[in-house]
Amino acid sequence: MMGFPERVYEFFERVHHRLKEQKREGLAILWEGLKDAIFGGSDKAARQAPYIRDAIGMQRYMGTPLIACIPLVIAAIYCYGWSTLAILLVTYVVGGIVELTFCAIRRHEITEGLLVTCMLYALALPPTLGRVENWWIIAVGIAVAIVIKEIFGGSGYNIFNPAITGRAFLLLTFPREMTVYWYTPFNPLTDGLGGFVHWSPETAKGIDAIAKATPLGAFNDPNLPVPDLFTLVTGIGRADSLGAGFPLLLLLGGAYMLYTRVIDWRVSIVMIVTTGLFSQFLHFIAPTRFPDGLFAVLSGGLLFAAFLNATDPVTSPMTRRGKWIFGIMLGVLTVLGRGLTGYAEWVTFSILIGNLFTPLLDRFTIPKAYAGPAISRR
Amino acid sequence: MAVLGSLKTFKGGHYFGLFEGTPRGKRLSQAPLPKRAIVFLRQGFSAEVAPLVQVGDRVKTGQIIGKNDPNPQKPSTPVHATISGRVAKIEKLPHPLDGRPTLAVTIESDGQDAWQLLERPTLNYERLSAEELGKILYDAGVTSGGQAGFPTAFATAYGTPERIRYLVINAIETEPYFEATDQLLYEEFDKFVNGMKILRQALGNVQVHIGLGYNKPRIYEELITRLEYYDWCTVHQLLPKYPQGDDAVLVRTLLDLLVPQGGYVTDIQCVVQDVQQCVAAYEAVVEGKPFVERVISVAGSAVKEPKNLRVRIGTPISELLDNNLSAARARVILGSVLRGRDQQSLDVPVLKETPAVIALKEAQPELMPVAGPGFDRDSFTGAYISLPWLKFKRATTSLNGNQRACVRCGYCLDVCPQNLFPAMLGEYCAHDLVSNALEIDLMACIECGLCAYVCPSKIPLLEQIRKGKRQALEEVSA
Ligand code: SF4
Numbered sequence A: 001m002m003g004f005p006e007r008v009y010e011f012f013e014r015v016h017h018r019l020k021e022q023k024r025e026g027l028a029i030l031w032e033g034l035k036d037a038i039f040g041g042s043d044k045a046a047r048q049a050p051y052i053r054d055a056i057g058m059q060r061y062m063g064t065p066l067i068a069c070i071p072l073v074i075a076a077i078y079c080y081g082w083s084t085l086a087i088l089l090v091t092y093v094v095g096g097i098v099e100l101t102f103c104a105i106r107r108h109e110i111t112e113g114l115l116v117t118c119m120l121y122a123l124a125l126p127p128t129l130g131r132v133e134n135w136w137i138i139a140v141g142i143a144v145a146i147v148i149k150e151i152f153g154g155s156g157y158n159i160f161n162p163a164i165t166g167r168a169f170l171l172l173t174f175p176r177e178m179t180v181y182w183y184t185p186f187n188p189l190t191d192g193l194g195g196f197v198h199w200s201p202e203t204a205k206g207i208d209a210i211a212k213a214t215p216l217g218a219f220n221d222p223n224l225p226v227p228d229l230f231t232l233v234t235g236i237g238r239a240d241s242l243g244a245g246f247p248l249l250l251l252l253g254g255a256y257m258l259y260t261r262v263i264d265w266r267v268s269i270v271m272i273v274t275t276g277l278f279s280q281f282l283h284f285i286a287p288t289r290f291p292d293g294l295f296a297v298l299s300g301g302l303l304f305a306a307f308l309n310a311t312d313p314v315t316s317p318m319t320r321r322g323k324w325i326f327g328i329m330l331g332v333l334t335v336l337g338r339g340l341t342g343y344a345e346w347v348t349f350s351i352l353i354g355n356l357f358t359p360l361l362d363r364f365t366i367p368k369a370y371a372g373p374a375i376s377r378r
Numbered sequence B: 001m002a003v004l005g006s007l008k009t010f011k012g013g014h015y016f017g018l019f020e021g022t023p024r025g026k027r028l029s030q031a032p033l034p035k036r037a038i039v040f041l042r043q044g045f046s047a048e049v050a051p052l053v054q055v056g057d058r059v060k061t062g063q064i065i066g067k068n069d070p071n072p073q074k075p076s077t078p079v080h081a082t083i084s085g086r087v088a089k090i091e092k093l094p095h096p097l098d099g100r101p102t103l104a105v106t107i108e109s110d111g112q113d114a115w116q117l118l119e120r121p122t123l124n125y126e127r128l129s130a131e132e133l134g135k136i137l138y139d140a141g142v143t144s145g146g147q148a149g150f151p152t153a154f155a156t157a158y159g160t161p162e163r164i165r166y167l168v169i170n171a172i173e174t175e176p177y178f179e180a181t182d183q184l185l186y187e188e189f190d191k192f193v194n195g196m197k198i199l200r201q202a203l204g205n206v207q208v209h210i211g212l213g214y215n216k217p218r219i220y221e222e223l224i225t226r227l228e229y230y231d232w233c234t235v236h237q238l239l240p241k242y243p244q245g246d247d248a249v250l251v252r253t254l255l256d257l258l259v260p261q262g263g264y265v266t267d268i269q270c271v272v273q274d275v276q277q278c279v280a281a282y283e284a285v286v287e288g289k290p291f292v293e294r295v296i297s298v299a300g301s302a303v304k305e306p307k308n309l310r311v312r313i314g315t316p317i318s319e320l321l322d323n324n325l326s327a328a329r330a331r332v333i334l335g336s337v338l339r340g341r342d343q344q345s346l347d348v349p350v351l352k353e354t355p356a357v358i359a360l361k362e363a364q365p366e367l368m369p370v371a372g373p374g375f376d377r378d379s380f381t382g383a384y385i386s387l388p389w390l391k392f393k394r395a396t397t398s399l400n401g402n403q404r405a406c407v408r409c410g411y412c413l414d415v416c417p418q419n420l421f422p423a424m425l426g427e428y429c430a431h432d433l434v435s436n437a438l439e440i441d442l443m444a445c446i447e448c449g450l451c452a453y454v455c456p457s458k459i460p461l462l463e464q465i466r467k468g469k470r471q472a473l474e475e476v477s478a
């Protein structure tokens, strides 16, 4: 008597066995990956104590940030049209192909982290990359991100957050496409169905849809008006990266991830608060260079990065003290970088720098055991 | 009155849900006498003892069948026949908990259950001296209990009664499926209180600290009323978080004392005993019965009818599980699901330190198990919605995930009750870098298993750490 899942499982096992027999190792790995994705590890049993294990597995763990991103994706589609989806698709297809190739060649398992990497990478891109002539840029960025991750040994061993690596690569290689052109998003107060019925703001409104700068870019450029608080908070009419312009939705997603413990407040909240306080402090000294705390937090993808990029478990410290230091470091670096260079993308670089320090932070913040000095019985 | 109510807990740990097949609130029932008892000559904290009987000898229930001379380097406690009958076999068998070959005496029951009670002064126990009580407890085999033994003049723990300052009573059960000792507390409350007094007296009237789960207000009230006039007793209410019942964690929570790495609670002048030990002490001193019977839970998701039982030590678990398994493929575990050991054969006996026999359903392939809200799943994270009114959490041996490289999520650090760095410890131990692991306090690990429980990458951290600890101990003794 075998149920349906068992029969499917049997089938997967048989084919896997066959592939192994024919020495098609690469294919066997991919097939195994598919099986693991479908059965989610429910078939694997604990060999030794503990015999029951937490229900959380890598699928659900990595699924949580994806769930937190769903509102962002919907909002982005509304604001920037279906070209948003094109950006996501290009990212996933190219990212998937590159990763699977590596898995097949290097014979390691396919990991769920890829899905998150692609999502975070895509949502941090400017919407104008959705133009068909720019798609290849998206592809190059994600390919580079994954190649660099694999150079370090694949998921779990990478020093730099892959989504951020890809983004940094694009910022340095394609500065114009990445920082100059923005769309003014569809406005729910005036545009009705907005992006749900359009390909992009450009196809709907033509040249009017092109915006000059993101809020932070506007702050750094004395010729541009700085958007008001309403725009900043609600994201209505706010030109920004695909997913970074919706502080309310980011807070919602962040709260969900904090609740599920998938991210730690010691990184995310500490980074946000540090940025706010430090920027506010410097604002008193040099108001033209440093925005006030609230503006610093709400602009330039800080919330997005604090909740979704900085908290990437692989590239942030594990220890509690390490997390504190990491969060503070990121906040300070971001504020200083932005203010002193006038370059709006410093969140990205501060995370890269922070990633570099992560192994060091872990090493120097090993917690002290709750135990007395060792004794030996002999 | 020194009885005070304070809600205490420790950092780290995990609140387990109630898993399927937990005999919560089931009254203790008497298991039938086994037809055959397998009594290992190493029980509890005690070292292996030499047999005093030969094949063919007739023994009575409670008769001492194995004993060593007192040796402070190798604390030991006598072992008793747990049923009356004939000694059928004396042979080396792998010990169910660590697999080391250990002498075991197999007794075939004669169905009589004729007892041999302890020889003891029949005074009221309050008039007995600490030495006399220590002798009775030693003879009764009570002293091998707990994770560190109970010190008497007969070298039954690393430490002597004179050096002990605190008796800590562990009356909190936080492990999944361990229900029997809780039940014992309800049903034998008088014996428990008197047993506690006996143990205290045997240690020379030390201070007593009781750690009680806060979810037992009735017991708490009763204890307060009973012990109101004693200034030697403090009752602490504790949050039911695993592993609160562990010696090191309990002592730290109640008394703020740190157990040395690689040491026992006796090294910091404490003794920890649980409810079963208190009851056994009472039965030994007042009723003259050696410690041959204990309470256990027969539980788990693969068990048809979970029960709390009084069973003879040495009862083969096949007698407890026969006709009671609901799944064709079940994993049988002696002791805890978090730190115990699974058994290939059902021919292994209940030991003195076995609070439960657990049978879990084996892992079954499921389609897309991670989709869905997961109302019946227990998790340290909030990723699944655990509904309190859906009473039982699913319990199988499934890893619930594929094995991956460490994603450095830090959950293992968050749950570790000893504030260790399990991810790094596991990594070192897996690569045989034991000296590095020792530098980051390997020996402070109490092997609670939580780090491996929560790991979303399903890394066998406990397995790796145990291997490292074994290697470290071998290096010391080599
Ligand atoms: S390292 Fe040891 S004490 Fe810490 S959680 Fe793991 S098993 Fe428990």
Ligand code: SF4
Pocket: A318, B405, B406, B407, B408, B409, B410, B411, B412, B413, B422, B423, B451, B454, B455, B456, B457, B458, B459, B461
């Ligand atoms: S719980 Fe597992 S994945 Fe997370 S840090 Fe510890 S070992 Fe790594």
